[in-house]
Amino acid sequence: xxxxxxxxxxxxxxxxxxxxxxxxxxxxxxxxxxxxxxxxxxxxxxxxxxxxxxxxxxxxxxxxxxxxxxxxxxxxxxxxxxxxxxxxxxxxxxxxxxxxxxxxxxxxxxxxxxxxxxxxxxxxxxxxxxxxxxxxxxxxxxxxxxxxxxxxxxxxxxxxxxxxxxxxxxxxxxxxxxxxxxxxxxxxxxxxxxxxxxxxxxxxxxxxxxxxxxxxxxxxxxxxxxxxxxxxxxxxxxxxxxxxxxxxxxxx
Amino acid sequence: xxxxxxxxxxxxxxxxxxxxxxxxxxxxxxxxxxxxxxxxxxxxxxxxxxxxxxxxxxxxxxxxxxxxxxxxxxxxxxxxxxxxxxxxxxxxxxxxxxxxxxxxxxxxxxxxxxxxxxxxxxxxxxxxxxxxxxxxxxxxxxxxxxxxxxxxxxxxxxxxxxxxxxxxxxxxxxxxxxxxxxxxxxxxxxxxxxxxxxxxxxxxxxxxxxxxxxxxxxxxxxxxxxxxxxxxxxxxxxxxxxxxxxxxxxxxxxxxxxxxxxxxxxxxxxxxxxxxxxxxxxxxxxxxxxxxxxxxxxxxxxxxxxxxxxxxxxxxxxxxxxxxxxxxxxxxxxxxxxxxxxxxxxxxx
Amino acid sequence: xxxxxxxxxxxxxxxxxxxxxxxxxxxxxxxxxxxxxxxxxxxxxxxxxxxxxxxxxxxxxxxxxxxxxxxxxxxxxxxxxxxxxxxxxxxxxxxxxxxxxxxxxxxxxxxxxxxxxxxxxxxxxxxxxxxxxxxxxxxxxxxxxxxxxxxxxxxxxxxxxxxxxxxxxxxxxxxxxxxxxxxxxxxxxxxxxxxxxxxxxxxxxxxxxxxxxxxxxxxxxxxxxxxxxxxxxxxxxxxxxxxxxxxxxxxxxxxxxxxxxxxxxxxxxxxxxxxxxxxxxxxxxxxxxxxxxxxxxxxxxxxxx
Numbered sequence: 001x002x003x004x005x006x007x008x009x010x011x012x013x014x015x016x017x018x019x020x021x022x023x024x025x026x027x028x029x030x031x032x033x034x035x036x037x038x039x040x041x042x043x044x045x046x047x048x049x050x051x052x053x054x055x056x057x058x059x060x061x062x063x064x065x066x067x068x069x070x071x072x073x074x075x076x077x078x079x080x081x082x083x084x085x086x087x088x089x090x091x092x093x094x095x096x097x098x099x100x101x102x103x104x105x106x107x108x109x110x111x112x113x114x115x116x117x118x119x120x121x122x123x124x125x126x127x128x129x130x131x132x133x134x135x136x137x138x139x140x141x142x143x144x145x146x147x148x149x150x151x152x153x154x155x156x157x158x159x160x161x162x163x164x165x166x167x168x169x170x171x172x173x174x175x176x177x178x179x180x181x182x183x184x185x186x187x188x189x190x191x192x193x194x195x196x197x198x199x200x201x202x203x204x205x206x207x208x209x210x211x212x213x214x215x216x217x218x219x220x221x222x223x224x225x226x227x228x229x230x231x232x233x234x235x236x237x238x239x240x241x242x243x244x245x246x247x248x249x250x251x252x
Numbered sequence: 253x254x255x256x257x258x259x260x261x262x263x264x265x266x267x268x269x270x271x272x273x274x275x276x277x278x279x280x281x282x283x284x285x286x287x288x289x290x291x292x293x294x295x296x297x298x299x300x301x302x303x304x305x306x307x308x309x310x311x312x313x314x315x316x317x318x319x320x321x322x323x324x325x326x327x328x329x330x331x332x333x334x335x336x337x338x339x340x341x342x343x344x345x346x347x348x349x350x351x352x353x354x355x356x357x358x359x360x361x362x363x364x365x366x367x368x369x370x371x372x373x374x375x376x377x378x379x380x381x382x383x384x385x386x387x388x389x390x391x392x393x394x395x396x397x398x399x400x401x402x403x404x405x406x407x408x409x410x411x412x413x414x415x416x417x418x419x420x421x422x423x424x425x426x427x428x429x430x431x432x433x434x435x436x437x438x439x440x441x442x443x444x445x446x447x448x449x450x451x452x453x454x455x456x457x458x459x460x461x462x463x464x465x466x467x468x469x470x471x472x473x474x475x476x477x478x479x480x481x482x483x484x485x486x487x488x489x490x491x492x493x494x495x496x497x498x499x500x501x502x503x504x505x506x507x508x509x510x511x512x513x514x515x516x517x518x519x520x521x522x523x524x525x526x527x528x529x530x531x532x533x534x535x536x537x538x539x540x541x542x543x544x545x546x547x548x549x550x551x552x553x554x555x556x557x558x559x560x561x562x563x564x565x566x567x568x569x570x571x572x573x574x575x576x577x578x579x580x581x582x583x584x585x586x587x588x589x590x591x592x593x594x595x596x597x598x599x600x601x
Numbered sequence: 602x603x604x605x606x607x608x609x610x611x612x613x614x615x616x617x618x619x620x621x622x623x624x625x626x627x628x629x630x631x632x633x634x635x636x637x638x639x640x641x642x643x644x645x646x647x648x649x650x651x652x653x654x655x656x657x658x659x660x661x662x663x664x665x666x667x668x669x670x671x672x673x674x675x676x677x678x679x680x681x682x683x684x685x686x687x688x689x690x691x692x693x694x695x696x697x698x699x700x701x702x703x704x705x706x707x708x709x710x711x712x713x714x715x716x717x718x719x720x721x722x723x724x725x726x727x728x729x730x731x732x733x734x735x736x737x738x739x740x741x742x743x744x745x746x747x748x749x750x751x752x753x754x755x756x757x758x759x760x761x762x763x764x765x766x767x768x769x770x771x772x773x774x775x776x777x778x779x780x781x782x783x784x785x786x787x788x789x790x791x792x793x794x795x796x797x798x799x800x801x802x803x804x805x806x807x808x809x810x811x812x813x814x815x816x817x818x819x820x821x822x823x824x825x826x827x828x829x830x831x832x833x834x835x836x837x838x839x840x841x842x843x844x845x846x847x848x849x850x851x852x853x854x855x856x857x858x859x860x861x862x863x864x865x866x867x868x869x870x871x872x873x874x875x876x877x878x879x880x881x882x883x884x885x886x887x888x889x890x891x892x893x894x895x896x897x898x899x900x901x902x903x904x905x906x
Contacts (some may be wrong), residue, residue: 046493051493051496070498071501079494079497081494087489088489088490089543089544091545095315095490098486101483101499102498107480109482155498189420220507287832288832289828289832306709315863316837318864319860319861319863320860322860323859323860324830324831324834327859446791447794449793450794450795450796451794455794455795457797457829458795458858460859489774573832574826575827576827576829
């Protein structure tokens with residue numbers, strides 16, 4: 001059970017970019033955070049994962065993450081980011097092994113047998129066994145996202161945060177990635193929180209929606225109900241439903 | 253501790269280490285054998301046996317050979333290996349930390365700080381009877397460390413998270429400021445101008461075992477410190493947020509990496525003066541061949557930098573014999589084209 | 602020989618008719634200076650600027666010390682006017698020099714940075730500037746003294762100095778000719794953070810070493826050169842001489858250099874320091890430097906007291 005209470009955040013100290021955010025999620029929940037540009041979606045994700053510090057009370061199974069070390073937080077929350085240029089050049093295996101960082105102890109940080117088994121199984125699940133010794137600089141965008149997915153699987157956290165993970169991916173890879181995540185999360189009783197620009201993705205994969213407008217919760221409910229409100233049309237300045245139907249008409 | 257030893261040994265057994273260790277041995281033999289007089293490996297071996305195990309010398313070895321090998325070339329070559337290694341290893345760490353291929357500890361003001369400290373000590377004729385000829389190295393080391401700590405402090409005032417851009421910017425601005433002070437000191441120094449300029453050009457001439465022993469503890473502390481942080485450096489190379497997300501205490505790690513790197517570079521240039529390019533080129537070349545995993549990258553860079561500096565110093569002291577060229581100029585003259593060649597030559601895999 | 606030299610130097614006397622009574626008076630004449638530039642020199646000189654210690658010493662030696670109005674900061678100033686202006690060795694203050702209204706500037710090749718003439722503006726202001734490059738031989742020093750005597754109107758005095766010097770050189774050479782076993786000498790002129798400097802041929806110091814009967818270990822090289830430590834060790838000099846007399850404890854520091862303990866000079870305690878000024882300046886005082894070097898190399902042959 002994951003609970004966020006009284007979350008305010010400001011970059012500069014005066015103007016709040018997030019105001020009074022509260023929500024609670026349970027195992028197998030898939031929450032999509034949506035909202036127009038500048039509504040604070042990614043900021044919310046970063047405050048939830050403590051990349052950015054806020055005074056919110058965030059608890060995982062009633063344990064306050066403010067009391068946790070960085071490693072301990074990362075045993076509970078993992079973060080799947082969108083692809084950005086300029087990444088390090090490690091082998092696929094070593095990159096996935098970084099997901100085990102929170103669990104590895106000792107002077108030189110040598111992975112245990114268990115860590116190796118988990119990484120191998122993550123590579124297997126994401127069909128990366130053949131690429132395990134390939135350097136990340138030689139991978140395509142789709143392959144790279146699979147590597148980071150394997151890293152998330154290896155990190156094995158209760159809560160998985162997704163920050164537009166399908167950006168820069170073609171449709172086939174989008175579909176494969178999201179379906180995999182959804183099935184995986186459901187099967188392993190995870191909680192997923194994703195930020196999505198593409199409302200059709202949010203609608204298709206999540207069971208709950210948090211609609212942000214100017215840093216505040218405009219609507220927080222099960223998926224279908226949020227899309228039926230007028231609030232969403234108001235915020236986006238567009239009749240979403242009408243647009244979607246017209247938009248995809250040609251395909252039918 | 254036992255586990256650590258086993259791990260070090262098993263890692264060493266992998267072939268890339270053997271390759272580089274073989275190259276290092278060849279460089280050491282060349283470096284000690286060749287000079288204004290050639291001394292054969294057999295004689296070198298005999299001299300070493302004589303000095304270490306007190307076995308009598310073979311007949312053809314002259315007294316001056318012993319002095320040249322044991323007192324001049326051997327410490328010089330070993331110092332070159334340590335300094336080249338330190339510069340390369342700290343360069344690798346800083347490049348990953350700042351995610352900037354052009355960064356080096358020099359970016360963080362290590363070289364300008366050391367230069368200013370040494371220039372002040374020379375111009376004001378400061379000496380210490382206790383430290384004798386280790387005085388300038390100690391001054392250089394301390395002033396480089398003070399500069400880095402000052403830069404970290406300033407960076408923190410601006411940005412509590414020590415973001416890489418802040419560090420680079422504060423580092424460069426501070427270096428420029430310190431260089432201004434340095435120019436001022438040099439301009440006012442008069443007679444001591446030559447001493448300061450020659451120190452800055454970088455040289456390994458007249459460096460003996462006292463220098464070697466002086467630098468050794470810092471090299472050990474700095475390189476072990478960085479090696480322990482290899483996982484964190486791997487993570488940081490993917491970006492700061494991504495490192496945080498897998499559980500790295502990035503703020504602490506950044507400060508530690510910068511301090512260990514400054515220890516390595518600061519103690520190295522305190523002995524040799526400013527030697528450029530080794531710290532920049534070596535990690536790039538090693539990364540091209542062996543990738544960026546720091547458990548490999550750091551020690552291999554150390555070996556590579558050591559070999560590189562032994563060979564460039566060999567060139568610097570033999571090409572216009574009996575005169576010597578400043579080794580810093582040779583590292584740049586050889587380093588730049590070598591770098592370009594490797595950079596455009598695709599990593600075979 | 603020297604007469605011929607003077608004759609060559611004075612290319613033309615520009616004879617100026619002055620006054621209207623038919624009297625002929627020489628007020629200026631043209632010489633080719635030691636760098637090869639033609640310079641018009643006034644005959645009536647009362648104010649002199651000297652920009653290098655060697656030239657200053659020569660000028661004082663010619664008895665013209667009280668005409669000096671400005672010297673560089675390295676020049677000796679004992680016995681000179683107390684309010685004499687001190688100028689920078691490089692980048693001299695031109696405005697100050699012009700305000701002193703000197704008749705002539707005796708400049709040194711060392712004042713130049715690259716090929717730029719630091720006294721160009723003075724020349725344009727109509728002040729005579731003669732350049733004396735640093736001498737690369739003992740004969741060059743004598744010629745410099747002759748030249749300075751000529752332009753400052755002290756030909757006779759200069760002649761006396763050079764003749765005396767030549768006599769002393771000859772006497773020393775005569776003693777040197779009797780020396781049967783010549784020593785090998787390493788002469789160190791600088792140690793800059795471990796970069797060591799000595800010299801080969803085409804330097805007056807090499808001639809000094811040769812004149813007194815020594816054998817410079819770098820006589821196969823030429824000019825000023827930096828030398829590597831191991832090369833010095835492998836050449837194993839009998840005597841080490843240095844003129845870094847301004848560095849405290851230089852002899853001890855050379856003797857304790859790592860690896861130097863196998864050099865004969867160090868083993869036999871034959872490391873000497875000589876006066877840095879008299880051995881590095883091309884003036885009549887070089888004779889003192891020569892004597893010091895001679896006594897250091899061969900105490901049994903030379904005694905100048």
